[in-house]
Amino acid sequence: MTAVSGQRSTAASSPVAGHAAEEDLRALFGQSIAVFASLAGPAHVVEAANPAFFATIGEERARTGVAVAELMPELAAQGFIALLDEVYRTGEPYVGRDARVVLGTGPHAREAFFDFTYEPRRDAGGTVTGIRVIGVETTQVKHAQRLMAEHRALVEQIARQAPLAEVLDGMARCIENLAPQEVLVSVLLADPDGRHLRHGAAPSLPDFYNKAIDGIATGEGVGSCGTAAHRREPVIVTDIATDPFWDDFRDLADRAGVAACWSTPILARDGSLLGTFAMYHRTPRIPQDTDLALARIFTGTATLAIERHHIEQAKAAADARARAAHDELARVVRAERELRAEAEQRAAVAAELAARMRAAAAAQAATPRPEQCQLGGAPGCAAPAEIKIADSWGDSAWGCPIHVEEAILNVRSVFIANEELGGLAAYLKR
Structure with a gap:
């Protein structure tokens, strides 16, 4: 099964009139955000491409005169080279919708989605001489759809009063799946006094790390999270190995395999501290716009979840106090009834004894x-x-x-x- 989903066009492509028409296409897509490349021959040699194409595959691979399979070898296993071969052989164009492609390999690989067309190029006699690739990246739209779906699911969890630990764990996993690069998420919860942070959720961080930071103080220079909680503002540490905030935790971070940590305070609507939301990375990194957007969105979600949890805790505590007061009142009423019954019994005994004394006095x-x-x-x-x-x-x-x-x-x-x-x-x- 191929990784590509799409459909054949119902209309055959007409022969290109000549070199002028090809130049018009190149001019049209030259500065476009759409991806355009002109491939030649059965080897699909990149004859020309616009800047968007090279930006998509990586500027380090920006060259022409090279076969696509050589320039982007990762495409072969995903079925895209086979599709090019078929379009070249049959002369029938191919249209793909929301096709998933992994660009690059190893730590630099990234997932992307495209709407694209493979359109055959023909000479004056109608013979296929190459293929034009025209595409629009839909990755951001796809990620936005996934983000909305995941966020909606979390809000539904909060609305049905799912346990806070379950909501925070699900949120952390959601962000880790949505982030464009590997990220390890941690949520710490503030003690009622706001001076210490407790473990909330961190499904991908080692247990020994979570235990070590459980209960850390809030304060200037106490890692990323302690400092963010103290300042009430985001703290971005791009390289743990050199940042003074991490002097006391550097060895711990090294053992956990994390090298960067961006922390955002989670604040209630009244400004009080609820906790911190942190994104860890295994290599030194500066945040991208997508990272900051995820942090903003899910910090707000964490605020909603934690405040809802506090409301439920307060309600449960109030209910417990009301039950205790009711039970105490019932106990007092029972005791009062028992005392009254005992007093009545004593009065009856006293009256009887007094009567006996009167009878004895008469006798x-x-x-x-x-x-x-x-x-x-x-x-x-x-x-x-x-x-x-x-x-x-x-x-x-x-x-x-x-x-x-x-x-x-x-x-x-x-x-x-x-x-x-x-x-x-x-x-x-x-």
């Missing part, structure tokens, strides 16, 4: 000192009557120690009336 008119306890109530008490008690109304009764103590605890103004026992004070000290 003493006939028997001054009974032999058995008079305070046992309806069931009666067979224990000997040992102690005499009285109340402030003059009623008195004899009882056993158990029922006497119950009366003293529950009936107001009851006291020991036995003179031989030394009264209440002696009783309590027994």
